[in-house]
Amino acid sequence: MTLVYYVNLAMNGLLQGLVIALVALAINLVFAVGRFPNAATGDYITVGGYAGIGLQALGVGSPVLQGLGAMLASMAVAIAGYLLVFRRLFGRSMVAALIASIGIAFFVRSVLSFFVGHDPYVFKIPITRAIVVGGVRLIPTDLWLGAAALVCLSIALALLFFTPLGRQMRAVADNPELARASGIRARRVMLTLWVLVGAVCGVAGIVLGIRTVVAPEMGWDVLLPGFAAAILGGVGSPAGAVLAGVVLGIAQEISTPFVGFTYKIALSFVVLMVVLVVRPQGLFGTLERVR
Amino acid sequence: MDAYLVAVGIILGIYMLMTLGLNLHFGFTGMINFGQVGFFAIGAYTSALLALAGAPMAVAFAGAVLAAALAALPLGLMALRLRIEYLAIATLGFSEIVRVVIVSEEWLTKGVQGLGGIPRLFASLGVGGNAELAYLGLIALANLAAVLIIRRIVASPFGRLIQAVRDDEEALRALGKDPAGYKVRVFMLGAAFAGLAGAFYAHYLTYITPEQFVPLVTFYVWMAMIMGGAGRIPGAVAGTLILVLFLEGSRFLRDFVPGVSEVEMASLRLAAVGLALILFTLYRPQGLFGGYSK
Amino acid sequence: MTGLEVFGLGKAFDGLRVVEDVSIAVAGDELAGLIGPNGAGKSTLFALITGFEDADEGEVRFFGELLNNLPPERRARKGLARTFQIPRPFSHLTVRQNLAVAAPDQSGEHLLAVFARPGKVRREEAAIARRVEEVLAFLELDRVAETPGRQLSGGQRKLLEIGRVLMTAPRFLLLDEPFAGVNPRLIEVIADKIRALNAEGIGCLVVEHNIQALARLVGRLFVMDWGRILAEGAPGEVLARPEVRDAYIGGG
Numbered sequence A: 001m002t003l004v005y006y007v008n009l010a011m012n013g014l015l016q017g018l019v020i021a022l023v024a025l026a027i028n029l030v031f032a033v034g035r036f037p038n039a040a041t042g043d044y045i046t047v048g049g050y051a052g053i054g055l056q057a058l059g060v061g062s063p064v065l066q067g068l069g070a071m072l073a074s075m076a077v078a079i080a081g082y083l084l085v086f087r088r089l090f091g092r093s094m095v096a097a098l099i100a101s102i103g104i105a106f107f108v109r110s111v112l113s114f115f116v117g118h119d120p121y122v123f124k125i126p127i128t129r130a131i132v133v134g135g136v137r138l139i140p141t142d143l144w145l146g147a148a149a150l151v152c153l154s155i156a157l158a159l160l161f162f163t164p165l166g167r168q169m170r171a172v173a174d175n176p177e178l179a180r181a182s183g184i185r186a187r188r189v190m191l192t193l194w195v196l197v198g199a200v201c202g203v204a205g206i207v208l209g210i211r212t213v214v215a216p217e218m219g220w221d222v223l224l225p226g227f228a229a230a231i232l233g234g235v236g237s238p239a240g241a242v243l244a245g246v247v248l249g250i251a252q253e254i255s256t257p258f259v260g261f262t263y264k265i266a267l268s269f270v271v272l273m274v275v276l277v278v279r280p281q282g283l284f285g286t287l288e289r290v291r
Numbered sequence B: 001m002d003a004y005l006v007a008v009g010i011i012l013g014i015y016m017l018m019t020l021g022l023n024l025h026f027g028f029t030g031m032i033n034f035g036q037v038g039f040f041a042i043g044a045y046t047s048a049l050l051a052l053a054g055a056p057m058a059v060a061f062a063g064a065v066l067a068a069a070l071a072a073l074p075l076g077l078m079a080l081r082l083r084i085e086y087l088a089i090a091t092l093g094f095s096e097i098v099r100v101v102i103v104s105e106e107w108l109t110k111g112v113q114g115l116g117g118i119p120r121l122f123a124s125l126g127v128g129g130n131a132e133l134a135y136l137g138l139i140a141l142a143n144l145a146a147v148l149i150i151r152r153i154v155a156s157p158f159g160r161l162i163q164a165v166r167d168d169e170e171a172l173r174a175l176g177k178d179p180a181g182y183k184v185r186v187f188m189l190g191a192a193f194a195g196l197a198g199a200f201y202a203h204y205l206t207y208i209t210p211e212q213f214v215p216l217v218t219f220y221v222w223m224a225m226i227m228g229g230a231g232r233i234p235g236a237v238a239g240t241l242i243l244v245l246f247l248e249g250s251r252f253l254r255d256f257v258p259g260v261s262e263v264e265m266a267s268l269r270l271a272a273v274g275l276a277l278i279l280f281t282l283y284r285p286q287g288l289f290g291g292y293s294k
Numbered sequence C: 001m002t003g004l005e006v007f008g009l010g011k012a013f014d015g016l017r018v019v020e021d022v023s024i025a026v027a028g029d030e031l032a033g034l035i036g037p038n039g040a041g042k043s044t045l046f047a048l049i050t051g052f053e054d055a056d057e058g059e060v061r062f063f064g065e066l067l068n069n070l071p072p073e074r075r076a077r078k079g080l081a082r083t084f085q086i087p088r089p090f091s092h093l094t095v096r097q098n099l100a101v102a103a104p105d106q107s108g109e110h111l112l113a114v115f116a117r118p119g120k121v122r123r124e125e126a127a128i129a130r131r132v133e134e135v136l137a138f139l140e141l142d143r144v145a146e147t148p149g150r151q152l153s154g155g156q157r158k159l160l161e162i163g164r165v166l167m168t169a170p171r172f173l174l175l176d177e178p179f180a181g182v183n184p185r186l187i188e189v190i191a192d193k194i195r196a197l198n199a200e201g202i203g204c205l206v207v208e209h210n211i212q213a214l215a216r217l218v219g220r221l222f223v224m225d226w227g228r229i230l231a232e233g234a235p236g237e238v239l240a241r242p243e244v245r246d247a248y249i250g251g252g
Helices: A003-034 A041-057 A065-082 A094-116 A140-162 A164-174 A176-181 A187-210 A217-234 A238-254 A256-278 B002-028 B036-052 B057-081 B084-104 B130-155 B157-167 B169-174 B180-205 B213-229 B232-254 B262-283 C043-048 C072-076 C094-103 C111-116 C120-137 C153-169 C184-199 C211-217 C236-241 C241-249
Strands: A132-133 A136-138 C002-013 C015-026 C031-033 C059-064 C081-082 C172-176 C203-207 C222-227 C230-231
Touching: A003 A136, A003 A140, A003 A164, A003 A187, A003 A217, A003 A238, A003 A256, A041 A065, A041 A094, A041 A187, A041 A217, A065 A094, A065 A187, A065 C230, A065 C241, A094 A217, A094 B084, A094 B213, A094 B262, A136 A140, A140 A187, A140 A238, A164 A187, A164 B036, A176 C081, A187 A217, A217 A238, A217 A256, A217 B002, A217 B084, A238 A256, A256 B084, B002 B036, B002 B130, B002 B157, B002 B180, B002 B213, B002 B232, B036 B057, B036 B180, B057 B084, B057 B130, B057 B180, B057 C043, B084 B213, B084 C230, B130 B157, B130 B180, B130 B232, B157 B169, B157 B180, B157 C094, B157 C120, B169 B262, B180 B213, B180 C203, B213 B232, B213 B262, B232 B262, C002 C043, C002 C203, C015 C043, C015 C059, C015 C203, C015 C222, C015 C230, C031 C184, C031 C211, C043 C081, C043 C172, C043 C203, C072 C081, C094 C120, C094 C153, C111 C184, C120 C153, C120 C184, C120 C203, C153 C184, C172 C184, C184 C203, C184 C211, C211 C236, C222 C236, C222 C241, C230 C236, C230 C241
Parallel strands: C031 C203, C031 C222, C081 C172, C172 C203
Antiparallel strands: A132 A136, C002 C015, C002 C059, C222 C230
């Protein structure tokens, strides 16, 4: 097993990690601002994937447009979830929101699979030849997908840290009472939150869908790795979640020769458990949120 | 028709054990366990493998219960240190790890091919008919025992204390009581019920695959518990009844409504579970029997 | 007789020193009070004494015994009981159950004993039930004995808080704003109960915002401001001091 082999694995893992980073960011945002783990995150992603496929079926061939459609679809579902369900659970416990989010996850997934079936769909993308640089295989499609994910992550983080709305979101995340007292309007912040979450999930959906397939379980399958990354990064830190996602993705791929294909999937669960036992606040979070 | 009712009764009994166990975890002690299917799986595979290795049924069943309880120990210990939402994620991760291990360790579990030829109980009574009836009787007995045990526990100082843990852990600590040991014990006990359910399941179907132990099963049980009313024993019973009626009813529905394929039915079932979770959380979190809700 | 002693206690959150070099001594049968404007550090001091927060510096001693690093439940078992500012009844348990669960050393809390030693558990339950009746009568909560915690009124919750710590057979009580949000008549009732408990030899340190009510109740008063002890002494004397008046006009 040469270095080049591992570099290839790592490149593969990097793309996967960027997807996990998107999921982790979406989870982190709701965890921090909405204060509950949103189990429906995966299914927002699935909606995005299917929207892209839908557009393709309608003749829209451009992945960029498909991606935009994915983002819009995921945003719509995220906002609907807020307006119809989560908003009405305001003042109730986190448990209520968590269970409701499971319900939303199942409902969204079932609606999708009812109308389009359980069989996977594949994006028709031109087959590109890998560019080989010193033994390292770079597939152009993967590069574009990775770039898309990276751009989305950067824009999202920039929004969070450099815009007034983003600052308001972070203020609500840090201290909801204080935020309310300083006049930050909850409704506007929440809508921004879900729009952002939807956008991020939509991009994850299109990237994941193009890279692999679009199937009813596609989002749910990245949900746990996303949670693992969000927790590894630390609940209070969106950038931490992103970093942890990338690290997890790479680690998952690099571990394949050692643990085999099926256990590679288990790696995120193991990371999750280990982090929760050893350092529940993750790499960049604060302890008070966890214990 | 009788044979059908017996079969439904057996499934009911199996789910009820799982719901009773989960009710101990969440309804009475306030711990979110999203990994109940993991203990179910451990019980099923343990009992199946022991029986296939020639062990007597009693040993197989005991092994299932023990294995599930032991598997709950590390999770119970985690429950001590984690806030409930983190425990929820951890338990979900646990049940998925269990499934991944079952899939991977083919030498033991035959992986995705599944484990077949699991010995049945009451084999001397032949196939079907009386044997099934006897099986139903045994499961009913097991449920009765479970209900009696849980009732005894809930009425005891231990039961009072775990409900205090559920209601306000910090306040309990301020009174000089450490929730730790109690949470672990309850976790193991509730898992043991799920393990027993798994053993009954394995020896009923005689063929188990990892596909049967997916998180959806955990959430069926959650739905049952919530609909009936968490923290109420009659709630767990009634909720399971509703669940099984729903699962069986949806099968009948397919017979009456032509053009609905099996796959579409599965989606409708999933949609119903999702809606039930949403609607009950929004409008009737205490369930039918007015149980614990937040 | 030394009761509760705190030496040089300090705690910082994110670099902000919330409690700074606090030293207090309350005798084992004394009735003392602690006041201070909002943000003075009273709640944190309480948390440090009761073990809900770990001190950065200093010692907490209870009848001579060092309490640092002991978790809250261990400190409570030694007889250092506390109430919460916003009462925390066990919402789905009745008042009776709320009180019963607080009784210490119940063998029925061991799972095995529930099944293996039912007679012993029954006897202990009977003894606890008798004590519960006494506490119910003492606090005049008999009428709501079967009411679940979540249905109690604010005043009833306050009384239940006190009832629960009583069941733990405490040696010393830390009362966190027992008069807050309570109507004046009930304040007098609660004050009477506290006096009665103190008369039985249970020391008390009461944190309060209602200075008038507290001054009538306690024999000694501590004043906190900016994380430090500003003054201590007899209530009338302490409250007359200019620096104490300034502290309150500035904040609180």
